[in-house]
Amino acid sequence: DAGVTQSPTHLIKTRGQQVTLRCSPKSGHDTVSWYQQALGQGPQFIFQYYEEEERQRGNFPDRFSGHQFPNYSSELNVNALLLGDSALYLCASSSRTGSQYFGPGTRLTVL
Amino acid sequence: AQTVTQSQPEMSVQEAETVTLSCTYDTSESNYYLFWYKQPPSRQMILVIRQEAYKQQNATENRFSVNFQKAAKSFSLKISDSQLGDTAMYFCAFMKLFTGANSKLTFGKGITLSVRP
Numbered sequence: 001d002a003g004v005t006q007s008p009t010h011l012i013k014t015r016g017q018q019v020t021l022r023c024s025p026k027s028g029h030d031t032v033s034w035y036q037q038a039l040g041q042g043p044q045f046i047f048q049y050y051e052e053e054e055r056q057r058g059n060f061p062d063r064f065s066g067h068q069f070p071n072y073s074s075e076l077n078v079n080a081l082l083l084g085d086s087a088l089y090l091c092a093s094s095s096r097t098g099s100q101y102f103g104p105g106t107r108l109t110v111l
Numbered sequence: 112a113q114t115v116t117q118s119q120p121e122m123s124v125q126e127a128e129t130v131t132l133s134c135t136y137d138t139s140e141s142n143y144y145l146f147w148y149k150q151p152p153s154r155q156m157i158l159v160i161r162q163e164a165y166k167q168q169n170a171t172e173n174r175f176s177v178n179f180q181k182a183a184k185s186f187s188l189k190i191s192d193s194q195l196g197d198t199a200m201y202f203c204a205f206m207k208l209f210t211g212a213n214s215k216l217t218f219g220k221g222i223t224l225s226v227r228p
Binding site for chain 1: 146153155157158217221
């Protein structure tokens with residue numbers, strides 16, 4: 001049984017560019033949450049998707065957007081990248097009322 | 112809004128000994144879960160243990176156990192028989208419960224645990 005998977009592992013972009021990160025949830029899970037983790041800090045909640053809709057959103061600007069597909073996989077898009085967007089981006093999947101299980105993350109570096 | 116505080120930035124323990132990691136939280140909610148996650152240098156966040164606020168009994172998972180003090184809003188993690196593989200950053204996290212819905216996790220800043228051989 002595969003756990004949560006994320007791609008790519010690493011990504012390097014320049015300021016102003018756009019990026020798309022991908023996440024496939026654990027089998028049996030229908031809810032996907034995205035988190036941003038700065039170096040040495042705890043993860044910060046970006047948003048959560050269920051039934052292909054954004055259900056909750058953290059304190060992140062509209063440059064951060066997402067999508068969930070019918071197979072429950074999800075994408076995180078960030079437009080107009082800033083240096084401060086450099087971070088580890090974590091995806092977590094869960095059932096509707098269960099614990100969240102995390103993927104290995106995508107390390108984004110913005111130059 | 113919920114807050115989670117981990118005031119110890121670093122701890123060190125000898126292999127095979129016991130260590131306790133502290134966490135306090137603040138909330139006005141009555142229905143919630145508390146979690147401890149482990150993040151080794153490989154960076155994959157791993158769920159260690161979960162505590163439901165409505166349960167009085169402290170959760171245990173093999174060598175890991177918690178001391179949940181609801182009135183004091185305290186949630187500590189005890190690791191028994193520490194192993195080298197326990198070296199990691201440990202995060203305490205809070206999740207409000209909605210009926211039939213998942214919710215966001217609110218994390219503390221984490222504590223770096225080093226297990227010495």
